[in-house]
Amino acid sequence: MLKFAFGVLALCFTWSNDALASEDAGIFFNQIKNTKNTFSLPDSKVLVSTVKNEQVVILDNQRYVVKGKLYDLWSKSEVNSKDDIDKNKDFFPFSQLKLNAAKLLDNKVKNADYAVFIDPLNNPNETYKKVKNKLLGQKKIQLIYTVDVKSLNDEKLKRFFGFSCLIDKLDFTLENPFPDNVIPHDSPCDDRIYNTTGISMLLNITPPLIIDLSKDKIINL
Template sequence: MTLIRTLLIPLWLLIVTPASTASETANEQIKAAIKVASKPKKLLHSNAVIVFGNAGEAVVVSDNPRWVVKGQLFDMWSNVEVKSELQLAQLEQKLPLDKISVNTTDVFDFVVNPSKPQTVTVFIDPFHPDTPNTVSVLSRFATDYRLRFILTPMTPENVKPFLALNCAELNTDSQALMTKLINKEFRESPTKCDQARAMNSYGLSGFLQITQSPTLVAPNDELSVGMPNQVMKWLATNSKQGAQ
């Protein structure tokens, strides 16, 4: 499992370095850029630190300060160039699932209110103590949204029971699975089964660096790590209509 998660660590941001001028040394270029730069900011899920200079030029210092990259910063998930600290902070709060080149369909999931046009995606650990309340509240009150719950283990100790749950509920429909999660009615499972969808769920959450249950993605791609304090207000604000 550790190897799988390691291989799925995302190349979230790509740096493109412009050519140096013949009259400037590398040290001179970097010092000049940093002199007019913003305050250093740690990149999300990375040991690298970034500062933004004039015209959105980025200087990125890796965990080994010998290696510095100067040029343009791109968010490969949103497919945009990042030109400021404010824009970076805004992008870090987005998870554009429909734009990322990764399998988000063949996973261990279930859907509530399937006919609704706006989708809220909820990454959830079925064995987290808050899961019954999370599923109950969302399914009861967020009736104007299509709720897609993607099940995945968030801690190492939950991996084995998660795989067992996948075997036990291979053919369980969404309504029944929702009820089982709310009531914690987990039954005995077969000793072996096809674990493809469970492994896809685990791999997807690892790729996206999702480590807290629940993690919600609103219809406008806004990310909430943990249940929002006022979940219905948060959903209304981050619906596609509310974001316009």
């Protein structure tokens, strides 16, 4: 489990530097990969890094950093009040992240109108029905299979590995395309599982999450 977590975090930082296109974000992620520039505060998940000779506080939600003022890396804007956070809370820069679908554990739908992060181990068939109803039967839905990393343990991780061996067999013409029982595996059949889980950890994603790809906007289920 610990080895998996370190592997995922390494992917997070490598991916982040390419994905976040702004100059500030690129410099920031380059700097925090250098452990000489980054340290943790005692008894805290908060990190402090030195970027351009300026100390930056990295919160446990890596979307927000404090550099003199709170800064939203996703909308590339300073946060001066709660109104600024509320204004952009449903913004999700999926298109800016330049995610290569071939690297994600998904249902291989191209040119999708919506992306949906879904946990295949937590009532996925019920969630899938709710998503289809919410989107009024929209057919072009990219399902991205991930798990709630906050509740991830060894047992669930092995089941997720087992699920990665079944994704090519799922039939979404069925009413219940997801299998009820997944046989645990000690390792995944598809390495894309690391990329997808890494993205979920970095972006603090809790499935299910629906994104309107035309607007980069979260739709509440």
